[in-house]
Amino acid sequence: MTFDRLHRIVTLGVIACGLGALHFSGEFPIWVSLSAFLVSVAGVKLHPWFKANWIIRAAGVVTAIAGIAFLWLAISDEDYLYWAIIFAIFLGAVKSLMLRNDADFMQMYALTFLHVMAAAVVNPGISFGVLMFPYVILLVLGLQLTNLRKGIQGQALEGAKTGDLQTERRLNLALARRDLIHGGFISVTVGVTLSVFLISLVFFFIFPRLGFGFFAQQSRRGMAMTGFSDQVNLGDFGNIAEDLQVVMRVKSPNARLPLRMRGQSLDFYDGKSWKKTTHRRRPMVVDSDGIARVGRGLDPLEGVVAQEIYLEPLAGSPRVLFGMSTPVAYQRPPNALEALRPKKWRFFRDLAGDVVLTGPDAVSIVYTAYSEVPDFNPQALRVAGNHYDERLLELYTELPPLNPLVEQLASDVAAGQNNPYDIAQAIVSFFHKEFSYSLNSSHGDYDPLADFLLNNREGHCEYFASGMVILLRQLGIPVRIVNGFAGGIYNEYGDYFALRKSDAHSWVEVYFPDNGWVTFDPTPPAFLTSRTSPGLLASLMEAMDAVQLAWYRWVVEYNLEKQISFLSALFSLKKDNENSFTGANSLTRNDIRQLWYRLKALPWGYFGLALLLIPPLGIVFVRLLRTPKKKKLGDQRDPAVKAYNQLRRELKSKGYIKAPTETQLDFAKRVGAENPELYDHLMTTTWAYLEAVFNPKS
């Protein structure tokens, strides 16, 4: 392959990486990056057509017009970043057609660097990290090839006149060489690339995360997630039932599949959608350990199951917190630096006992949920009775106008049962036997629940849960629908349970006096198996998710707290808990204090002295290494040699320096000619020296 062809292909690779990093942000339509890439591919072959000056001028005019057009679009949309990036992509495409000399190639690399900088802003995903590897490798190679091209051009164009065909031919011949890229060049390129990676990583990890950015949380675009706001339309869960995007990751030694992570409850049904009327929230009291309890009191948490949860950024605020049924407390990792940030994290609890977290938007949340896993005795529930609080009845038995057949259905299903527990179980059995799970059923807009219960007995979890709530409320039993996640998969690469959007689930909680809310799941168990997909693909997805999590935690969300944690771990002040979600994020005041004491104890005085002395000592050392030691003639202890050396020093102080081409005798004669009174002494001393050096007496 000729040098020119290789250089253009490498440049094409650099362009592709930059465009890819932008494309995988999902912000731009595919035709934008694809068309830019195809133009660049065409440029590899068609670039000789674009050398004429009039074409270059025309391209300049087109670029200027495009710039004005994009500016107008940016002002209209008020999305300056978006249109600025589109313009940068356009510039890159145009430039890729006109790569004639080394300056053009350098400008092209500058444009791809601009693409990468823009991608750093819009694409926090792992695709950015993956594309950075080939980008750096190809960029290093491309820059070196451009340096060589500069040399080739310089050689070929020396003394040339502009537009001279002979020169053009000479240049083309020079660029067609195939012998420039050899083993030595490749070795140097590999070494340079590895060094660039290493130095970049060192800078990335040690550069202190201070300044204005300290106040910014490491944000990503919030994931849109239905089912966890104050109003949920019946059927919304079906829209996300096949979305495999991971929503949360759970670490818990007591967890077993399928997980059931409770989110929030909804109490009011208007016939089409569920609403939360209990959303009046109060801030929760946080104790000295940072634990916020759902119930009142500060009882120690005993017999609870702790779950560390890494929750992806979800759109909307406040953020619903999840935990295994039934969560009794929540805790965020201690962070001594959080007090310095303007937006604080706060726990809130509403009247239904659901907990939300307020704080910075579009950031991931790491917290620990403590749950009581109740072990209800069916007999105790049967005899719990039906004396309910009025407020409870008001909230959790209200119904919209129903189809009379639905009312009849409730009675029919409950027939023969004499207590709320058995009635609930009967309804669950009814759904399991008579209905089937489906993500694709449609129940119309008029009365979808009635259609589900009476006609088309197919649906997803929302219909099952809603149906059970309606039937129980019809019978005067307080019940509410709960949205959360159920299922999940165990990721062996990351040692955590991953719950995806498709694991979103609805179930019901029935109230029993003296026992509280008890979970019932009317959805046939088949819904769990329908979402699992074993095999190589699943294994690959798990590996990708583990890598993606590591990317988010250690790159995208890398912050001052993690830097200080690393430093503390370096001094063995803190146990390195990188595997724990919360451990790596925790930074107590005690941690900082200990680190400060340890840093103070270091011998800074010696470091300072070393810093001051190293540069001048280094210079002297290097200078000594560079200066070849001149071998002295003769035995330096000989009196004649000593006398001559002394004479030379004295003459030097008077400005008489022996030239390198002068012999000792010539020097003596020269000085003697200018100072006749010294002539005899000079000659005598010089002759004695020469005798001692060249004719030493044995």
Added chain:
Amino acid sequence: MANRLEDFVWRSDFFPRKLSFTKEGKALVAISIGLGIAAVNTGNNLLYLVFGISLALIIISGLLSEANLRGVLVKPVSGLRPIAGQPLSAVLTVTSNRTRFPAFSIEAWPLVEKANSTPGRILDLSPGTTVETACSLVFPKRGLYQMKGMVVATEFPFSFFKKSLIISSKSTVLVYPRLKKPAFTGALVGFEGEDESRPVAGRGVEFFGVRDFRQGDNPRRVLHRLSASKQVPVVREDEQLGVQSAWVALVNRATTKDEADVEDAIERAAGLAVYLINQGRMVGLSTMSGGVPPGTGEGQVIRILDFLATVPVLPANDKSPESIIDSFAAQAPGAKLLWVRP
């Protein structure tokens, strides 16, 4: 003051390296600064990552350019005889004393003050090899130039910086004046009208005389036995019959404050002398600041141009009479005096 500091810091033996930014290097540094500010202000970690990459490129560029120059030597050039304004091509011998890795994108040129140099380039210098390359020098005007040494430079690996290494080797370069084609060659036709040809030294076969050896003379014409007895080298001169002799009489005093008229006269004098010598004539040079006795051949061309390279320009208010020229020219009476005035 800044120049003196620069000389001390970068061109002394203590700090023989020089680092300068290319256009691309300046752009990269500006982008890096902007990136750093953006990263610190936004707290975006991916911007920190890209910032790290740009810093790494800068650091690697500096380190590799230094490593690329290690072990690369350039032999000092000598024997240059440039003419002002004309490009002079000098062959440079570049050697790599390295044992492992090649050196890439090496440039070399002599470091001469006030001269424009186009470096010689070597794309790929294998370890332990010697390669020749040609550089080009253009001296703006005549005179004595100080050559400080040889420069070896590289922009490897990324063309962000140009690192130069100066190999100190002080010498001087004498730059001859431009040779302006004489405008009054017609006047020289008058030589043919001479009635007698006087025997003069030149390129003939009959013995004419001996004289001291001068720079430019053919060493083969040295008479060794006579030189040994006289203790100075002497050369034989042969008679050249039919050779007409001329003096180029240059008035090197300015007529106005601007010395350009004298420089123009010097160039015309140089062109005239070279023209006449190439015609086979015996030519001497006489100026108000001395001259060169008549002679012929290439040696005489060198002697005259050597003199004209450093002949001073007398100011307009100089009181020296032009008769100085006549008195110098009287050394070889009978030669035609060709005046060249500003």
